[in-house]
Amino acid sequence: MSSLAILISLVLLMYLAYRGITVLVLAPLMASLALLLSGEALYMMPTYTQVFMKELGGYLIKFFPLFILGSLFGQLIADSGAARTIANAIMRVLGPRHAILTVVLACGVLTYGGVSLFVVAFAVYPIGAVLFRESNTPKRYIPAAIALGSFTFTMTAFPGAPSIQNAIPAPYLGTNTFAAPGLGLIGGLTMLILGVWWLQSRARKNMAKGEGYGEHKEEVAVTHEGNPHFLPSIIPIILVIALNAAFSYWILPGMDLNFLQQERFGSVQPSAVIGLWAVLLALMISIVVTILLHWRRWADLKLSVNKGAFGSFLPVLNTASEVAYGAVIASLAGFAIIRQALLELSPSNPLIGVVLTMNVLAGITGSSSGGLSIAFRTLGADYVQMIQAAGISPELLHRVAVIAAGGLDTLPHSGAVITLLAICGLTHRQSYPQIFMMTTVVPLTSLVVVMILGAMFGAF
Numbered sequence: 001m002s003s004l005a006i007l008i009s010l011v012l013l014m015y016l017a018y019r020g021i022t023v024l025v026l027a028p029l030m031a032s033l034a035l036l037l038s039g040e041a042l043y044m045m046p047t048y049t050q051v052f053m054k055e056l057g058g059y060l061i062k063f064f065p066l067f068i069l070g071s072l073f074g075q076l077i078a079d080s081g082a083a084r085t086i087a088n089a090i091m092r093v094l095g096p097r098h099a100i101l102t103v104v105l106a107c108g109v110l111t112y113g114g115v116s117l118f119v120v121a122f123a124v125y126p127i128g129a130v131l132f133r134e135s136n137t138p139k140r141y142i143p144a145a146i147a148l149g150s151f152t153f154t155m156t157a158f159p160g161a162p163s164i165q166n167a168i169p170a171p172y173l174g175t176n177t178f179a180a181p182g183l184g185l186i187g188g189l190t191m192l193i194l195g196v197w198w199l200q201s202r203a204r205k206n207m208a209k210g211e212g213y214g215e216h217k218e219e220v221a222v223t224h225e226g227n228p229h230f231l232p233s234i235i236p237i238i239l240v241i242a243l244n245a246a247f248s249y250w251i252l253p254g255m256d257l258n259f260l261q262q263e264r265f266g267s268v269q270p271s272a273v274i275g276l277w278a279v280l281l282a283l284m285i286s287i288v289v290t291i292l293l294h295w296r297r298w299a300d301l302k303l304s305v306n307k308g309a310f311g312s313f314l315p316v317l318n319t320a321s322e323v324a325y326g327a328v329i330a331s332l333a334g335f336a337i338i339r340q341a342l343l344e345l346s347p348s349n350p351l352i353g354v355v356l357t358m359n360v361l362a363g364i365t366g367s368s369s370g371g372l373s374i375a376f377r378t379l380g381a382d383y384v385q386m387i388q389a390a391g392i393s394p395e396l397l398h399r400v401a402v403i404a405a406g407g408l409d410t411l412p413h414s415g416a417v418i419t420l421l422a423i424c425g426l427t428h429r430q431s432y433p434q435i436f437m438m439t440t441v442v443p444l445t446s447l448v449v450v451m452i453l454g455a456m457f458g459a460f
Contacts, residue, residue, distance in 0.1 A: 002334025005037030018413030074116035075308030082233035107149025113237025144434035157188035170275030247278035326374030363408030
């Protein structure tokens with residue numbers, strides 16, 4: 001009965017999230033429902049205060065700095081005009097004939113440089129709308145192009161990506177955001193090339209049939225006036241990746257961090273924090289550089305800082321609530337059966353089990369970061385034992401798990417999908433089929449390539 005209770009709770013969570021109810025309310029309610037249906041109503045309050053809230057707080061302790069710094073950096077890049085400058089530069093080089101590629105690359109450059117995917121969507125959409133209108137490319141392909149550039153290769157595959165998804169496995173595996181860089185680069189390029197080819201071929205085919213941009217409310221025209229120069233715009237983006245690499249491979253590993261094993265610091269191993277520290281330090285320095293480079297451009301720097309900081313609260317609380325919900329589910333007797341089934345999905349190759357688990361959890365929560373967090377919170381120790389027994393490197397597990405979590409995370413109830421369609425002024429009926437291709441089919445195809453190469457050559 002407990003396993004059935006978990007299933008009912010998960011289905012309702014997914015359905016109600018799709019209907020627009022915030023996970024901040026749904027997570028504790030659905031966790032309580034699972035307890036009630038499992039015959040553990042007496043434990044509802046202690047579970048809420050001692051399990052749910054404890055796990056929520058633990059997630060905030062570990063990852064809130066990354067959320068707030070990423071949101072702040074993205075807001076500063078947007079408010080300074082740097083995001084528009086970079087997108088405009090790509091537009092001038094490629095021109096209206098390559099509208100889809102322009103949008104994808106503009107989003108890719110910004111997100112790989114640490115700018116929040118939602119900030120990128122707001123910044124790039126007006127430029128994309130102008131390009132698509134000028135080239136008479138159907139507008140319904142804009143959300144898919146933004147999703148390909150923001151939700152795929154720069155979020156889960158490219159080495160050093162400063163995304164929360166790429167940082168989550170690091171403390172559990174002792175890896176960093178550059179784990180399996182060769183495989184990540186190949187996987188990311190596969191997503192980019194395959195995705196652009198698919199979108200362009202489908203758009204051209206429909207344009208040949210007479211479909212055009214369509215009748216839509218007129219967008220605000222893009223202006224080049226008042227934007228900063230390209231060099232000061234791109235420097236902070238480059239710094240994030242370069243500093244992340246420097247701190248990950250040379251600066252932090254070269255320091256004597258054995259003092260972290262003192263009780264006052266939780267007796268933590270340096271390898272468990274270096275990966276996360278590297279991203280945080282890179283973002284901190286890049287934020288300062290962004291402010292200094294655009295010092296004369298700030299109409300209200302305080303407003304930008306506050307807006308960026310406040311903008312991190314809802315995403316981090318949503319994800320933390322999903323993780324806390326997963327912790328409650330993991331504490332139920334019925335989860336032991338589910339857990340064993342997940343671990344035995346492929347005993348000969350644990351990576352296959354990891355892929356299936358990540359996709360299921362990301363699909364249920366509608367969040368790649370939520371799926372990753374729940375999986376590593378409940379099964380992380382088991383994953384480590386399994387890959388050690390199978391002779392699989394932690395770097396390979398890191399990269400496979402992150403790419404896998406970017407597969408079913410964008411089902412129709414996903415908050416990212418709903419927000420993206422709202423920004424573009426389009427509906428699921430108009431644009432979701434192509435979003436699904438870009439954020440599910442293409443990443444999973446790339447994942448197959450990465451797993452085959454990983455099986456043949458290991459992590460590289």
